[in-house]
Amino acid sequence: MKSTRRGRASSALRAAIALPLAGTLLLSACAGGDDEGDGDGPIKVGVVAALTGIAAPYGVQSLNSFKLAVDDINEAGGIDGRDLEVVALDNRSKPEEVPALMRRLVGEDVNIILGASSTPLTVTGAQAADQLKVPLLVPMEAGDVIIGEGRSHVFKLAPSVLADQGWSAQGVRAVMKGSQDAGDPIKTAFLINASTGAFPEAGQAWTGTLEKEFPDVELIDTITFDEASTSDFGPLVAKAKAANPDLLIFGGNPQSAFQFYPALQDSGWQPKATLGSLGGNTNAQFISSVGAEAADGDVAGNYWTAELKPGDDAKQTPQGFVEDYKEAYDGQSPDGVGAYYYSAAAVVAEALRNADDVDDKESLTKALRDVDISGINGDDNGLYIVSHGVDFDEQGFNAAAVGLVTQIQDGKYVPVFPDDVANAKIIYPKR
Structure with missing residues (x-):
């Protein structure tokens, strides 16, 4: 209190x-x-x-x-x-x-x-x-x-990671709704995902929701990586950049996310939307660690935010x-x-x-x-x-339990989905 x-x-x-x-x-x-x-x-x-x-x-x-x-x-x-x-x-x-x-x-x-x-x-x-x-x-x-x-x-x-109302499925729905509301529906997606912890389940939920609810979206590729042995994320970013998807989905713990997002920023390329679920991009130190510019606009299935009413x-x-x-x-x-x-x-x-x-x-x-x-x-x-x-x-x-989705807007994790807890709309494409 x-x-x-x-x-x-x-x-x-x-x-x-x-x-x-x-x-x-x-x-x-x-x-x-x-x-x-x-x-x-x-x-x-x-x-x-x-x-x-x-x-x-x-x-x-x-x-x-x-x-x-x-x-x-x-x-x-x-x-x-x-x-x-x-x-x-x-x-x-x-x-x-x-x-x-x-x-x-x-x-x-x-x-x-x-x-x-x-x-x-x-x-x-x-x-x-x-x-x-x-x-x-x-x-x-x-x-x-x-x-x-x-x-x-x-x-x-x-929430259950694999559940219909879990963080990953909700994140896909949120970013798809944001693109549709903007009059520019997402057409392609690319997934880079850690191979351990809850991330394989998150990957199943991301891909399953796209296939079931948004079959017109092409999932260009799915790449998994070992967090224990991966320290250079430049090659992974390069593969995503070459594919040039509208939506880039990334799943990883803080030690990975804190390196991946700066590598994405340094590549000189940005997709129209980035999406994660728990892990590094919702960690309290994420924005300060990767920098406001690299973090801005990122959408995530998130445990929670202080911006909740x-x-x-x-x-x-x-x-x-x-x-x-x-x-x-x-x-x-x-x-x-x-x-x-x-x-x-x-x-x-x-x-x-x-x-x-x-x-x-x-x-x-x-x-x-x-x-x-x-x-x-x-x-x-x-x-x-x-x-x-x-x-x-x-x-x-x-x-x-229903998964909360936030977007980083002006340095804050703003609730954007579901509608009953949202304080703002998703900004799409990323600024």
């Missing part, structure tokens, strides 16, 4: 959250913890996050944001007078370490867990959650493979979250990764408030499945700040 609190964790503790740590972090605003586990002390909530390794840019922001929301919930009275206490473990960006960390949390009387910072990390976490029969809330980790054919104890808050019952706003995060973490800016983890705390609070027994894993699993949030700020605390609601289906997917 917009910086009305001063009882927030100390600067030393905030620094500890962001440090590379392996082991338990007890991050609590509680006055006393001697009563833990007896129904009167703090309620432990586990977070398995990548605080070190390749996924650390996601994991550190995730934990920081979740902790901010827990502070807000505790300052509002907690859950029936009980504070929440965060118990966090570093998975070191290694999928094989996640199951053991989850077992450790369960052994420390943690009955609900969030994580685990990326799709590969969370896949092993989801398998462990079903085996341990502990509810795992997956706030922003994108791949559908996390749920697969369905999970008994895993709940995916963000808050709900009528807001106790926290998207812009307020950004300001609170910057105040707490030395001026750093969060992005949609953090917004989903902040909102996930609101989902956890709803489940805890409605559970028959907050100290029982099966009771919490049922309560989490029954969470119903209508949209932004639709939770009891008014802290849920993403653009869609919550309604988990029997498989564990969020049936209310």
Whole structure:
């Protein structure tokens, strides 16, 4: 909540959250913890996050944001007078370490867990959650493979990458609508996509939506690349430039996007539209890293933006979250990764408030499945700040999740699709 609190964790503790740590972090605003586990002390909530390794840019922001929301919930009275206490473990960006960390949390009387910072990390976490029969809330980790054919104890808050209303499909619809509204419909497209993580699924959704809904658009070529071994994006840009498509689709994490877009700028060629989905071009550091000119006009299926309009019952706003995060973490800016983890705390609070027994894993699993949030700020605390609601289906997917699409306009991620959350129209072609 917009910086009305001063009882927030100390600067030393905030620094500890962001440090590379392996082991338990007890991050609590509680006055006393001697009563833990007896129904009167703090309620432990586990977070398995990548605080070190390749996924650390996601994991550190995730934990920081979740902790901010827990502070807000505790300052509002907690859950029936009980504070929440965060118990966090570093998975070191290694999928094989996640199951053991989850077992450790369960052994420390943690009955609900969030994580685990990326799709590969969370896949092993989801398998462990079903085996341990502990509810795992997956706030922003994108791949559908996390749920697969369905999970008994895993709940995916963000849209499904492969879903009809997911980020990739929505991005295609948004940019096609923008070109049609401009009287210059896109006729050709070119896809450059990372070969790992959620990007293969994103590629399926991009190409599938084009083929099904826009069959007149020619997909000239699809190129995949290995992020671990690709450092020079000039050759990939050259291939796209030679094809000269109207629409260039790029999928890659920050380490790739931060190099690809400058390479595109340096090529002296620009397509009429560029499109991405999550990953690097929605990262909080993207615009400053690639430069305003290279970033301007880029369209993306996006987790979130601070430009979203808050709900009528807001106790926290998207812009307020950004300001609170910057105040707490030395001026750093969060992005949609953090917004989903902040909102996930609101989902956890709803489940805890409605559970028959907050100290029982099966009771919490049922309560989490029954969470119903209508949209932004639709939770009891008014802290849920993403653009869609919550309604988990029997498989564990969020049936209310709809992908948000933004365009970078004048240095801001402006919501442009779907219409019910749009603040502006897509600028097409790119300026």
